[in-house]
Amino acid sequence: MKNRSLRSAMTTNTFLWGWALILPTVIGLLVLNIIPLIATIYQSFHKTGDFGKGNIFIGLKNFQKLFSDDAVLQSIINTIKYTIAQVPFSVIIALILAVMLNKKIRGRSIYRTIYFMPMVVAPAAIAMVWRWLYNSEFGLINNLFNLNVNWISNPSIAVFSIAIIGIWSDIGYNMILFLAGLQEVPKDYYEAADLDGASAVQSFVHITVPMISPILFFVIVTRMIAAMQVFDTIFMVMERSNPALYKTQSLVFLFYQSSFVERDLGYGSTIVVVLLMIIMFITALQMIAQKKWVHYN
Amino acid sequence: MKKKIVSLCIVAVMTSALVFAGGDAEKAKVAPSKPLSVMIWDSNQEPGIRLIIDDFTAKTGIEADVQVVDWNNYWTLLSAGAQGGSLPDVFWMHSNESQRYMSNDLLLDVTDRIAKSSLIDPKNYPEDIWSLYTYNKKYYAIPKDIDTIALWYNKTLFDEAGVAYPDENWTWDDLYQAAKKLTKADGSVYGFCNVNTNNQAGWYNLIYSNNGYVISEDKKKSGMDHPNTIEAMKWMEKMINENLMPPQNVMSESGEDVLFQSGKVAMTLQGSWMVAAFRDNEYSYANCDIAMLPLNEKTGRRASIYNGLGWAISANTLRADDAWKLVEYFGSEEGQLRQAELGVTMSAYKDTSEKWKNSVPRFNLQAYLDMQDDMVIRPFSRNTVKWENAVLDVMLKVWSKEMPMEAGCKEAARQMNEILAEE
Known part of the structure; x- marks a missing residue:
């Protein structure tokens, strides 16, 4: 009897402590994520008034407009193009670098620092530097290699030039995650494989990749989500007068234009709601697919 | 050893905190309240x-802090601030946005204060500029400046080409x-430059x-398809199609000012607000x-298409009197x-531009002063x-040679009329 009441007192105690400890996070999530999410969905069914006053309910009109808006359809294509170009390269290059930097080579902490550096720099500063590297008249790239390429104003390549900036910025972060994963792989697996006569490539494919597949999966999912939301590099690198903008602007960029430049918050919200659905769909697909290739011990 | 370093760090942090705290205490003695935010x-x-603010502080003891936010982010920040209260x-207002801010009661009505002020008399400023900041016959800002447009040219390039x-x-x-x-065949120099997004200082004047x-x-109808408009814009089409201007992508990537400051273009149309930038650049x-x-x-x-900014005060500022004093000073003859x-x-x-x-x-x-004889207020x-962005997007196609000018003007008018109908 005595024992039981003690236990229940302890459970209540733990219960309270548990909530107290997660409360800051829950409040943060509510205020910064959940409430804005609901507000956005609410706005997408409205024609919004100035400064959040006088919203008029218009049902699905925003969605109707969206699906007949060529700019939106084009920007979905642009966003997908960017993601397909950015994610695989930033993951594969980072993985290779991580494997190389996991070996005992001279100055490896210097290399690790250098590759991680882009993560520390403000994205706006990165975009500004790249903007002038890419400049067709005065840019370092064209002048150094004596080229005449319109990196950021040729409609057929601009989106890939933007993706290169994304790859460059993400490699360091991905690499650090992979390095952490690689440290966990027991050395004896490689030794055993070595005794059995496996080549370096074979042990990479059959030991390294399966062993770090949970981290690989995590990186791919989060990077995909981030890539679908690309905005700052496009915003910083391209002007409204850029002939390639139409074939480069992402959904988030279009959302920014509608919401904050043209002040049509309702339509802007509709655009991000659609983006949210696309991202959820892709992530759900990945969650299903992971059962085929991710090994959790 | 490690312990020593850690304790050293702690000492350093604590002393610096003390120093800063001391500084704050000192400041608090001089000015009891926070500076006005501008x-x-x-x-x-x-x-x-x-x-100018330093002069104002010396006179009145009221301090003000200036924050600069670039044009694109300025309006995002301001509308977020407006929504969040x-x-x-004190801040700048622009004709593109003033109507929305005034009609939503976000700006302080300064009509009575102007009537009482000995420094501000509406007669001393151009009427058009007051009209930008008047709503229901009430004033919501004090005119700050005017601007006119002129033709900038590169003397060195003119001399080289032997052109007067x-x-x-x-x-x-x-x-x-x-x-x-002036245009060189190898593309190293172009005679002229007007990117499609430069409307006020550029093709609006044409x-x-x-x-x-x-x-x-009456702000109800677009004039982009008016025969006179189209005729004027055909001149621009000639400049585009005969490659007397850099290609659109070059103008977009580098910007007119950078191209002009690097001797890449010989002439460009620029507003008087660009003088400081061209003065501070060695080459120009x-x-x-x-x-x-x-x-x-x-x-x-x-x-000359002109515009004038206004000094506006937030409707829910806690220090309306101090803010008004600052705005009054900016607008006074002395401040101007x-x-x-x-x-x-x-x-x-009026009559202060001689000094400028x-x-x-x-x-x-x-x-620039001579251009004041025929001034037209920036369309708003x-x-x-x-609608301005819709028009610019159509013009982008014309500037990129994907669409003839006449068709572009008509399409721009069509889209603009649609947007105006919704207003």
Whole structure:
């Protein structure tokens, strides 16, 4: 009897402590994520008034407009193009670098620092530097290699030039995650494989990749989500007068234009709601697919 | 060893905290309340504005902090502040946005204060500028400045090509002929430069000089498809198609100012707000000068699209009296003269621009003053940005040679009329 009441007192105690400890996070999530999410969905069914006053309910009109808006359809294509170009390269290059930097080579902490550096720099500063590297008249790239390429104003390549900036910025972060994963792989697996006569490539494919597949999966999912939301590099690198903008602007960029430049918050919200659905769909697909290739011990 | 370093760090942090705390305490003694917050978007004007504020602080003991936010982010930040009820105390207003802010009661109504003020008399400022900041016959801002447009040219490139400098008798055809001679076949120099997004300082002037218009008087109809507008814009089409301007992508990537400052283009149309930037650039300071815009032969007009910013006060500021004192000082004859002589920009107060003319003796700033004879206020309506962007996007196709000018003007008018109908 005595024992039981003690236990229940302890459970209540733990219960309270548990909530107290997660409360800051829950409040943060509510205020910064959940409430804005609901507000956005609410706005997408409205024609919004100035400064959040006088919203008029218009049902699905925003969605109707969206699906007949060529700019939106084009920007979905642009966003997908960017993601397909950015994610695989930033993951594969980072993985290779991580494997190389996991070996005992001279100055490896210097290399690790250098590759991680882009993560520390403000994205706006990165975009500004790249903007002038890419400049067709005065840019370092064209002048150094004596080229005449319109990196950021040729409609057929601009989106890939933007993706290169994304790859460059993400490699360091991905690499650090992979390095952490690689440290966990027991050395004896490689030794055993070595005794059995496996080549370096074979042990990479059959030991390294399966062993770090949970981290690989995590990186791919989060990077995909981030890539679908690309905005700052496009915003910083391209002007409204850029002939390639139409074939480069992402959904988030279009959302920014509608919401904050043209002040049509309702339509802007509709655009991000659609983006949210696309991202959820892709992530759900990945969650299903992971059962085929991710090994959790 | 490690312990020592850690304790050293702690000591360092604590002492620095003490030092800062001491500094704060000292400050608090001098000024009991926080400085007024002031927000502007033009970093070129910031040093001058700061000097004027210093004068103001010396006179009144009221302090003010200036924050510069670039044009694109300025309006995002301001509308977020408006929605969240945390606008800066004092800030710049622009004709593109003023109607929305005034009609939503976000700006302080200063009508009564003006009536009581001995420093501000509406008669001393251009009527058009008051009209930008008047709503239901109430004033919501004090005019800050005016601007006019002039033709900048690169003397060195003109000398090299053996072309006479532009003068007040130039017509738009003279400009075309000169651009032809100045443009080099290898693409190293272009005669002229006007990117599609530069409307106020650029092609709007062509339209109004030719008696065309962009928006009708009652703000209900687009004038982009008016025959006079189209006729004026055909001149621009000629400049585009004969490659007398850099390709659209080059103008977009580098910007007109950078191309001009690097001797890549010989002529460009720029507003008086650019003087500070060209003064501070070594190359343009040494090689460039200013002339009036060319004359339209047919109409005899030389219109300059102008605009004037206003100093506005947040409607829910806690320190309306102090904020008003600052705005009053900016708008007073003294503040306006200071603004002119510091070369910040032309002032709105009448007859103060003479001082501005002498602020950069090397440039012929008289050209900007002479442009004041035929001034047209920058086309605006309640939601200017929306139709302006639609028009710019269509013009982008014309500038990229994907669409002829006439079709572009008509398409722009169609889209603009649709947007205006919703206003």
